[in-house]
Amino acid sequence: MASKEPLCKYCSRATFTPQGLRIGGLLDFQQHWTFGWVQQSSCPFCALLKRVAGRAGLGGPWKEEDPLELVWLENQTGLRIMFNTIDSPWIAFGQPSNTGHSVPGQHILRPQIDAEINIRWIQGWLEQCRDKAHECCAFQPTRLAALPGLKVLRLIDVRSHRLQLLETIGCPPYVSLSYVWGLVPTPKLTKANRLALMQLGGIAALEGSLPRTIGDAILLVRHLGFQYLWVDSLCLLQDDPDDLQRGVNVMDQIYELAQLTIVAACGRDANSGLPGLRPGIREKQIQLVELQGAHLGIYYDLDSLMQQSHYQTRAWTLQEYLLSRRRLCFVDNKVFFHCRCSEYSERFFDSLEPQRPGNLSGPLHTALEKKDLEGYGALVYHYSRRAITNNSDALRAMAGLTRRFSESLGYPIFYGLPTGVFDAAILFRGEAPLGRRVGFPSYSWAGWIGPLEWAAYTSYDAPTLYSVATLRPWLDKRTWIVWYTRSPSGTYDPIWDPTIISSATVDFQSYGKRSLFSCPKLSFPTTETVPRQIPPEKIKLPIDYHLLQFWTVSCFFKIEATTMSLIGSNDRVCGTIRFDESEQISLLKPNALPREVILLSESQKSCPSAGYEDPNHPERWGFYNIMLLEWVGSDTVAERRGIGTLFKDSITEGFPPGPIWKEILLG
Secondary structure, three states, rough: EOOOOOOOOOHOOOOOOOOHHHHHOOOOOHHHHHHHHHHOOOOOOHEEEEEEEHOOOOOOOOOOOOOOOEEEEOOEEEEEEEEEEOOOOEEEEOOOOOOOOOOOOOEEOOOOOOOOOOOHHHHHHHHHHHHHOOHOOOOOOEEEEHOOOOOOOOEEEEOOOEEEEEEOOEEEOOOOEEOOOOOHHHHHOOOHHHHHHHOOOOOHHHHHHOOHHHHHHHHHHHHOOOOEOHHHHOOOOOOHHHHHHHHOOHHHHHHHOEEEEEEEOOOOOOOOOOOOOOOOOOOOOEEEEOOEEEEEEEEEEEEHHHOOOOOOHOOOHHHHHHHOOEEEEEEEEEEEEEOOOOOOOOOOOOOHHHHHHHHOOHHHHHHHHHHOOOHHHHHHHHOOOOOOOHHHHHOOHHHHHHHHHHHHOOOOOEEOHHHHHHHHOEEEEEEEEEEOOOOOOOOHHHHHOOEEEEOOOOOOOOOOOOHHHHHHHHHHEEEEOEEEEEEOOOOOOEOOOOOOOOOOOOOOOOHHHOOOOOOOOOOOOOOOOOOOOOHHHHHOOOOOOOOEEEEEEEEOOOOOOOOOOOOOOOOOEEEEEEEOOOHHHHOOOOOOOEEEEEEEEEEOOOOOOHHHOOOOOHHOOOOEEEEEEEEOOOOOEEEEEEEEEEEHHHHHOOOOOOOEEEEEEEE
C-alpha cells in the first residue's frame, strides 16, 4: 500500500534498499531521530518506527530529545532494522505481489496475510523438517514403553466417519494440543462416559459442547492428514486420581513424542480457537507500506509475541511448550511453525532455506539442554512467574522437567529443592512479597505464590542460582546442618543419602560429611544432630507433606520495621531480614517481642566475586545465612517467614532464651 504522506526531512535522506542500507545509508541521519520527532511526525517511515516502539514497550518513560537508535544487522537471516532492546520487533523488506519468492539471505514479507490459513504451507513446513532429517525432531516411538507407567495411551481419532476415543498400548503418530483452559466449561473424560466416548461417533456427540479451541484442533489435525489428536481433558480420566497421576508423570513425554504440537496462544481461554482456520474469524492483514519504491513492513518474531500472550503466563504450558519437538503456534492472529532447527511464518514467502536457521534456543531451551543447577534455577525463576489455577498442581505442572533435571544431576529433587545442594537450594527468596500456598511446606519454593529468585549463597544481591565451582568448597566448609525428612507417619530419613548420590557424575561426594558447627563465642555443645522421636499425635496439625527435622543454633532478635534490621539486646544492628509475606511487615509493632531466627550456613555479604577468588579467606565470611521462623499449631512445627543475614559477631547479642542448640521441625 503506497503512502500518501511524504517522508520527513530526515527519512527522505535514506535509500530504502538492502544495498543502500548495507553500506551505511542510515548513518547520515539516524542521529536526528528522537522519540519526540517520531511521535509527532506524519512521515510513513516514522509511523513504522512509532508502531515498533510501541510494540517493543518503548512507549515511555522517555524524553523528547532521547535518540531513537536503529541498527541494521546482516547475517544468515537477512537484513533487519532493530531497536537496541531485547525482543524488539523489526522492519523487513517485502514484495508487493503474492507471486514472488524469497531471495536467498533475505526475509521477504508477503504483501498481506489472508483471512484463512493456507494448509498447504503448513504441510510444506512439516515436510521441510522431515526431508532435512532433523535428528532432534525425528524420533518416533512405536511402543507404549516410551511412556513409562502409562497403562494405555488414549487418543482422539479425528476422522469424520469415526471421531471417537481410542485406547491403545502402541504409540501411533499423533498431534498434541497445548492450550489454556480458562473458565470455559469443558467436557471431560470420566469413568462414567469413557465407554460412550469410545463408541463410533462418541466424540462427535460432544461437538456442540466442545470449546472452540478443541473443535478447531480436531478439524486442523484432519486437514493436515493426521489421524490422532491428544487433548488432556479428553485423554486422561479426570475423576480417577491414579490415571491422572500416571498421565501427569509422563506429560513431558506426551508432548515431546507428538509429531506436532498445536499451540493455541490466541486469547485467554479454550474458546479462543485457532484464528484463520474457519471462515469469518480472522480479518485480512495488510503488511507493507511503499516508500520510495521499496516495500517495508513490521515483523514480530514468535518469541516476542509468545512472551506477550496470556498462554505464557500459565504454569502448565511451560513444559508443554519447551518439550514439543515441532510446534504450530497460533498467536496474535498469526501462524508460525517452529521446530528445533528452524522457524517458518505465514508472513514470509516460502524459501528452500529455513526462515530462521541457526540457534533457536532461548535461555530456557539452553537450560533444558544443559540440565545443570544454573539451568534448574532459571527454570524455577520463570515458572514461579506463571499462574496456576489449582494450587495443588504447583509441582505436578513441571514434574516432567523436574524428573529430567534430577536424572541429569544425579540426585533427587525434594519438593522442588535439589538435594545435592540442599543448603543452597533452601536460600530462595521472593523478588517481591509472596503469598503462602497451602498444601506445601514453607521451606520449599512450591509453598509460595509469586516471582522467586535464587540468591547465591554468598550475597543476596545475586539473582542467579549456583556455580558448581563455588558451591563445592562452601558446602564442605561453610555448612553444618544434617537434614532429615519426617514423613506424615513419623518416620525420618536423611535428605542426603550417600547410597543414592554416589555416582561418578555427581560432583558433591563430600557433601554428606558434615562439619560440626563451631563458634568461639558459644560454650554449649553442638554435636547432637540425630532427630529425636516425636510421636505423630504431638503434631496437632493437618499436615500431609514431609517436614524437615534438624538441629541448629536458634537466636532471638527484635526487627526494626523501617529498615528490616535485626536489633540486639544492646540496641545494636545485628543483621537484616527479608520477609516472605508483606503481611508480616504490617504486624511489626514498636515494642514487639523478639522473633526467632535459626542459623542455616555461613555467608559473605560483600561482592560474590571476591569470595570466588578465595572462598577460605576468613574475613570474607563474617555472616550467617538465617531463616525467620513462626511457630504454628501446637508450637511443635515452625514455618519459614523470611530469610536474611546475621553478623557472626552478633550471635550472642540477642535476647533470651538464645542462642541455643535446638531441634527444629520445619513445615
